[in-house]
Amino acid sequence: MTSDREKVRLIFGLKIKQLRGELGLSTYDLADKTGLSPSYLNEIEKGKKYPKTEKVFALAKALNSTYDTLVSLQVNKALEPVVELLNSNILNELPLDLFGIEPTYFLEVMANAPAKLSAFINTLIEIGRNYDLSVEQFYFSVLRTYQAMHHNYFEELEAQADAFLTDNPLPQLPEQRTDWLISILNQTYQCTVEFYDETTQPALLSLRSVYLPEQSKLLVNNKLSTEQRVFTLAREVGYHRLNQTVRPLESSVLEARSFDEVLHNFQASYFARCILIPRSRLLDELRTLVQQPNWSNDRMLGMLAEAAVTPEMFLLRVTNLLSGYFELNDLFFLRFNQLASGRFLLAKELHLSKLHTPHGVARDEHYCRRQVSVTILNELRQLQQSGQWDGQPICRAQRISFATNDTTYFVFSIAKSSPPTTDNSSVNIGFPITDTLLERLPFIGDPSLPTTPVGETCERCPIADCTVRAAPPTELNQQQRTAHIQQTIAQLRAGNQPA
Incomplete structure (x- = not known):
């Protein structure tokens, strides 16, 4: 200041x-x-x-x-x-x-x-x-740049988490974690925890939690899944352990009062992931994963189940360690939400080395319905509507080839519902495919994985025979008209008659 x-x-x-x-x-x-x-x-x-x-x-x-x-x-x-x-x-x-x-x-x-x-x-x-x-969007843009500068790996926070776990060992049974965290909040930080629902706090049902600093009390939405509840409590421990008094009071940043609030929310969340998914435990699983010749959705879901956290927490933690220990820095993380209306929203993105495709290109455009991050959400919604979904996350992987620039990516996605809202969300990690990456991650070359031509958005997509297009290629057509005009002017300046 x-x-x-x-x-x-x-x-x-x-x-x-x-x-x-x-x-x-x-x-x-x-x-x-x-x-x-x-x-x-x-x-x-x-x-x-x-x-x-x-x-x-x-x-x-x-x-x-x-x-x-x-x-x-x-x-x-x-x-x-x-x-x-x-x-x-x-x-x-x-x-x-x-x-x-x-x-x-x-x-x-x-x-x-x-x-x-x-x-x-x-x-x-x-x-x-x-x-x-908005100011909040600006702050989050700055935060993403800060994360990318450090490849989304922060050793000082990792060390803080290691020291915390030395004093407070993580329970072996996931069902014990809620009581473990509440006990730490109560006894170590004199913070009480109170659960609410539609009868006690109807105005707060869209939020996951609210912190009342005057009373040193954390209000937690009782509609959260077990994994969401544990993360909310672990993040609260993070705020106290890191001594962060400048912080958002709501689980979702309604109005950022300063960049410090956004930064401290990120740091407390990072700390929470570290204590719930200790690096020593996940590293062993990742070392085995990167040596596999074939991709397995079940293996990834098994790792997620072992961690006993939300898919978003898990994949963000994976990005920490892939960059911090395996030097796989050329990757991106995306979260897509499928709203109750059926609309798809790119709600979160992180590009560690450069701006990859897809990204938040423009307002009100339709992201390609061929990409796994979107197709998995349609699959989940169909399972829910037919009554066949068992409540567990689903995982899919795909090689995607962008028709506009010939870049090819390997992307894997995990999708699940996102309480307390009625939305579904997919979280995704993607890598641009290179010969070096194929050597380091053999499963990317798995012949059983589909390779699908895709566009970034329907408005910019040149794939003429797409059967799932949600909008005409208006932006692409405008770009082509502009290019044709520029080509005509160049020919006239050269003394040639345009074709």
Whole structure:
């Protein structure tokens, strides 16, 4: 956060740097004129130090200025955009320190070309508004970038979880985990747990939990599955163990008050997955899995059952260890929701090395109905409607080949219902297929797996004979019309008659 005192230091430092530049003085030249050291002047210009009165007078004299001009918060026209930025909330909303960027560096860049950078920032804000990008969505975008920077593996959180499990061993029987976690919350953190339903808290039925800090009480929706309940309790332990008081109070972030809330929610959730799925236990299973010559849906479901957690928790934990221990960083994680209306929504995505396909390309487009992440949801819905679903997750795998760019991926998906809502969800891990990956994960070449041509969305798909298309290829047609016009203009400029 940028405090008022920090703003004063930053503005003062930018003034000094600007005046020094206008006079053509180096830091060493100004040091000779003022008797101040070059390193101290550098600290002043970066907004880290604010000089005493006599030193301000010395700077004013050396820079052909006055004491009042330097200490005033009034700036010349060139620095006005910088001050506007400081007085806005943008710097507080941008977690620059998370990426190793000091606010002073950001402001230095802006001071060198304030009008251009201010226009650029305003353009980004305008784009966000046009696409209904909320503050929460912005924070989650920043978080995904942070996760990708670290390949979604955080050793410090892993170590915290290991230390916790040394003091509080995970029960062998999954049915004992709820009481184990409630006991830890009660006895170690003096946090009480209370379950609610439609009769006690009807307004909270869409949420999984609510924390009341004034009472140190966690309210938990009684409609959750056992696995969801255990995760909710484990995340609450994470908040307390990591001493995170700045945190969302609801299970779903209704309104993010700061990026710290989003970051701490992620860290507590990561910690929860670590203690419920210890890395030592899962690593052994993954080492066996990556050596298999053939893919097995049942093997994956068996690993999930052994972990006794939700599919999303399990596959996110798998991404942690595949990147952290197997250096399989070129992967993506997706969660699709199938709403009661039948609509498909890409609710969560994480791309560890680059932006893979598919991704959140545009609003109101229809994701390809051929992709396993969607076909598995249709299969689950049909089983539910026919009364044949036994309540257990289903797993499917597929090689998909995108018709637009010839990239091929291996994707495996697990689908299940998502209480307390009536939605179903699929969670998916995908890898772009390369010769190196085929050597490291032999099961990707399993000849029994289907390889299916797919599009990203129906609106962008060139597959003409698709029988499950949900919308015409409007975006593709527009792109082709534009390309044809550009080709015609190029031919005319070359003196050729267009065909």
